[in-house]
Amino acid sequence: MSKDVSVIIPNYNCRTFLPKAISSVLQQTGLNIEIIIIDDGSTDGSNEWLNHAERAFNQVRVIRQVQRGVVAARNNAIQKANSEFIAFLDADDYWFANKLSAQINHMRKNQQCVLTFTNYLHVDMQYEGIIDCFSFWPEFASKYTNQDTEYKAISDPLNVLLQANVVGTSSVVVRRDAIIAAGGFDPTLRSASDWDCWLRIAMLGDVAFSEAVTMGYLMRPNSITANRINRLEAMAEIIERIGHHPDILPQTRKRAKALLIEFYGEYYRESGDRLNALKHAFIALSLHPHKRNVKNLLHDFKYLLVPNIQQGITN
Secondary structure, rough: EEEEEEEEEEEEEOOOHEEEEHHHHHHOOOEEEEEEEEEEEOOOOOHHHHHHHHHHOOOOOEEOOOOOOOOHHHHHHHOOOOEEEEEEEEOEEEEEEOHHHHHHHHHHOOOOEEEEEEEEEEEOOOOEEEEEEHOOOOOHHHOOOOOOOOOOOOOOHHHHHHOOOOOOOHEEEHHHHHHHHHOOOOOOOOOOOOHHHHHHHHHOOEEEEEEEEEEEOOOOOOOOOOOOOHHHHHHHHHHHHOOOOOOOOOOHHHHHHHHHHHHHHHHHHHOHHHHHHHHHHHHHHHHOOOOOHHHHHHHHHHHHHHHHHHHHHHH
């Protein structure tokens, strides 16, 4: 029998986090759910725990594959899913109560809606809140204050989402036929395949979001910088590729490039390369005169200038 929704959880060596993730799915109410866990060649005891979970919970289906990465794992599960809707959850993230039912109810009432997502909370290893996603993107949510609904429709989602990568993968629900039509996740990208996928789905129909925080996104040590350059290079490729779509506006391309340059500046800043950080802050500001870029430029300039002034006074 077809399910209401298939929840896809890729797993690679996340044995410690899996129980919380799966428990958060099992606590969702009002839906016939299947949980597809794709183990990508784990070596941390995940297999033994997944064997137990599959026996204990009839909603759980485990698929095992030789290690091929998260993109292959998600694409594999999409093909095997047995439902109209697909939700994604990373193995180290978790959902809050009633997340799924609200999203799917909206999509059932709005048949042209192909993708929904929500705000989410960054949490530390003790699951203490750090900051919610939309607080980092205040201009995004502020555009939709005139819509007095839980889920707000994004006008021109392709242009909006290329300028602001606000979609958290573990908050997403998509129509299965839409993600298949879009081609799934691109295995040629070394990173950011999720953002690329959401943009291609946005070409096919309506997109809506909720400001409600419905998911916890775990900030694991080293997860921020481990693959930063791969992600930045992939983002550059995506902006170049999607930027040539006929519906993309020139201003969108400019702001997307400014955002990428800003992220490069952030990378150099965190790496201690303040000169390159200053250079990228200046370029980002010239492309998009935003107060955040002004703040970054002044911060980098002060960092480089003050030691030189102090040295001059000493000499």
